[in-house]
């Protein structure tokens with residue numbers, strides 16, 4: 068494997084990302100225009116209507132141009148397998164970014180309606196361009212907001228998008244790591260999950276979601292059954308990470 072792929076610190080875009088990482092929780096972007104550049108790159112290089120090629124082109128951009136904070140190709144395989152196991156009719160992602168994770172979910176569940184909640188309007192606009200190019204815009208929807216905004220986004224999901232009791236088959240948490248647990252609990256409070264719903268959480272080791280991990284440990288065999296998958300942080304093999312895959316038991 069080429070050294071720059073394996074060792075992220077050899078890449079300028081990684082150092083630039085470290086400098087811009089504080090922006091992620093406010094603007095949702097690194098701050099150097101790389102997300103818009105990724106969309107332009109995909110539209111210029113990926114075959115329209117070809118989900119595989121769109122995903123591969125995003126991965127290529129992240130490896131060869133600028134590092135992106137998508138779930139990425141390695142952890143993406145864990146996501147794909149969990150989605151296939153859930154075989155969802157309705158799936159929800161928290162944290163859209165450029166639309167890569169939702170596109171992987173849509174590919175693994177060809178009949179699913181996929182929703183992705185994103186705090187930054189600019190990311191929603193980028194993701195919609197990617198989804199349109201991949202040909203999935205009719206069944207992948209970005210909702211701008213957060214689940215912590217006092218109920219506005221949760222209510223919108225319920226009243227406009229069919230989120231109802233027992234309707235949610237698959238949940239992917241990949242947004243603000245400090246919000247994982249509260250947002251999961253909000254979804255559980257709404258009663259949207261059913262026995263056999265699956266929740267997948269990225270970045271549980273890095274940047275880290277310790278409260279979520281602890282909650283899943285405490286609930287093992289009670290409300291949830293969780294498997295912890297060891298993997299690497301996206302687009303490199305130096306830093307390890309954890310993906311949690313949890314089955315809802317009620």
Ligand SMILES: C[S@@+](CC[C@H](N)C(=O)[O-])C[C@H]1O[C@@H](n2cnc3c(N)ncnc32)[C@H](O)[C@@H]1O
Nearest residue numbers: 095137138162164167168185186213241242243
């Ligand atoms: C790691 S990226 C998501 C990557 C995406 N899931 C993928 O695999 O392609 C995190 C995203 O979450 C968004 N975000 C941060 N806090 C959020 C929140 N509380 N609710 C929704 N989105 C949030 C950021 O703007 C950013 O776009």
